[in-house]
Structures are given as structure tokens and as C-alpha cells.
Amino acid sequence: MLTTLGAGWFITTRITDHWDQVKKxxxxxxxxxxxxxxxxxxxxxxxxxxxxxxxxHTAPFTQPENAKWDCLLRATAMEGEVESLLAKVAAERxxxxxxxxxxxxxxxxxxxxxxxxxxxxxVQWRSDDVQQYATFKSLAAAMxxxxxxxxxTKNRPDATTAARAFQQITANHHEDEWFDAVSSRPL
Numbered sequence: 001m002l003t004t005l006g007a008g009w010f011i012t013t014r015i016t017d018h019w020d021q022v023k024k025x026x027x028x029x030x031x032x033x034x035x036x037x038x039x040x041x042x043x044x045x046x047x048x049x050x051x052x053x054x055x056x057h058t059a060p061f062t063q064p065e066n067a068k069w070d071c072l073l074r075a076t077a078m079e080g081e082v083e084s085l086l087a088k089v090a091a092e093r094x095x096x097x098x099x100x101x102x103x104x105x106x107x108x109x110x111x112x113x114x115x116x117x118x119x120x121x122x123v124q125w126r127s128d129d130v131q132q133y134a135t136f137k138s139l140a141a142a143m144x145x146x147x148x149x150x151x152x153t154k155n156r157p158d159a160t161t162a163a164r165a166f167q168q169i170t171a172n173h174h175e176d177e178w179f180d181a182v183s184s185r186p187l
Contacts, residue, residue, distance in 0.1 A: 033147040036085055039110075040140045042078045046071055047113055047123050054122040068117065075114040082110045083170070089146070090166035094155045099146065103169045106139040108178035135178070 050071050053063050064070075086103055089095070095103070112132065116123045125133035157165065 029147055032085065032088065033144055035081070036140075036143055036147060039078055039081055039085070042074070043110060043113055046074050046078065046117075047125065050113070050117055051122045054120075068120070072114065072117045075117055079110050079114055082107060086169050087166055090157075090169060091162045092156060093146075094157050094161070095165045095169075100165055100168045101174075102139060102142050102146075104171060104174035105135070105178035106143055107169060108174045109136040109139055111175075112178075 053067055053071070086107060089103065093099075109132070113123060124130065125136070128134050128137075
């Protein structure tokens with residue numbers, strides 16, 4: 001009888017621990033997805049603010065003294081948070097070549113905003129017909145799906161694999177081709 005009770009307790013504890021871990025991982029995924037979606041919203045807000053300051057789509061207006069610097073600071077901070085999230089994804093998930101290409105392109109899409117501000121030019125995303133804008137939206141959706149669907153606990157990469165994936169995600173070769181990511185790869 002005592003053996004049966006002990007075995008029952010052990011099995012119940014293992015099942016409870018397993019489901020607690022599943023729940024915790026799901027919460028972490030949702031937090032990462034929410035963080036990413038906040039960053040995407042911040043990118044859109046910076047883009048709209050910057051283009052309004054440049055007179056794109058609206059009549060130019062008198063800008064506050066440090067408006068360009070403020071937009072650049074916001075874009076830089078957002079870009080740093082995106083980079084941090086990409087490092088987290090690389091450390092928690094085994095990524096395939098398509099995942100790495102999509103994440104690398106997404107990183108460059110976020111960087112394009114800061115680059116436009118530094119060049120003192122509006123971001124030329126006037127409509128969905130503009131390839132860069134359509135690609136940015138598709139990459140953001142792909143990232144949201146990746147964060148919501150792939151469990152970070154199954155088959156975690158080792159440190160070397162995670163570092164290699166992160167280096168590939170942040171490689172400079174994505175700079176010139178990021179807006180082709182959607183047309184050349186399945187999302």
C-alpha cells in the first residue's frame with residue numbers, strides 16, 4: 001500500500017512539474033511576442049513621426065529643437081531591444097536556415113529606420129506596394145509566429161550552435177537583400 005501511494009505521489013508530482021514547465025514556457029513565449037509587437041509598434045510610431053517632420057505625406061511643421069536627435073535616440077534604443085530579442089531567440093530555439101534568413105532580414109528592416117534618420121531622409125514606405133514596407137510587415141508576422149509557435153525548451157541549442165545562429169542573424173550580408181527575404185524564402 002505504501003509503495004502504491006509513493007508511486008502515485010511520484011507520478012502526480014512529475015506530471016504537475018511537466019505541466020507547470022509547459023505553462024511557464026508558454027508565458028515566456030507570450031511575453032517575448034508581446035515585447036516584439038511593442039517594438040514593431042514603436043518602429044511604426046518613429047517612422048510616422050520622422051516622416052511627418054520631413055514633410056512626407058503632410059505639410060512640414062516647425063520641429064522642436066532636438067526632434068531629429070530624439071527620433072534617432074528612439075530608433076537606436078528600439079534597434080538595441082530588437083537585437084536583444086534576436087539573441088534570446090537564437091539561444092532558446094534551434095533555428096533553420098530559413099529562420100535565420102528571416103530574422104536577419106527583420107533586423108535589417110528595423111535598422112533601415114535609423115539609417116533614414118541619420119541620412120536625414122524620409123522613410124519611403126508610402127503604401128503596401130512599396131517592397132520594403134510589404135516585406136517589413138511580412139517579416140514582423142513571421143517573427144510573431146516564430147515566437148508563438150516554437151517551444152524554446154525542446155531541443156535547445158548548445159552555446160556554440162546558438163552563437164553561430166546569432167552571428168548568422170547579425171551578418172552584414174542581410175543589409176543589401178533584406179527586402180527580398182519574402183520573395184525568395186517561404187514564410
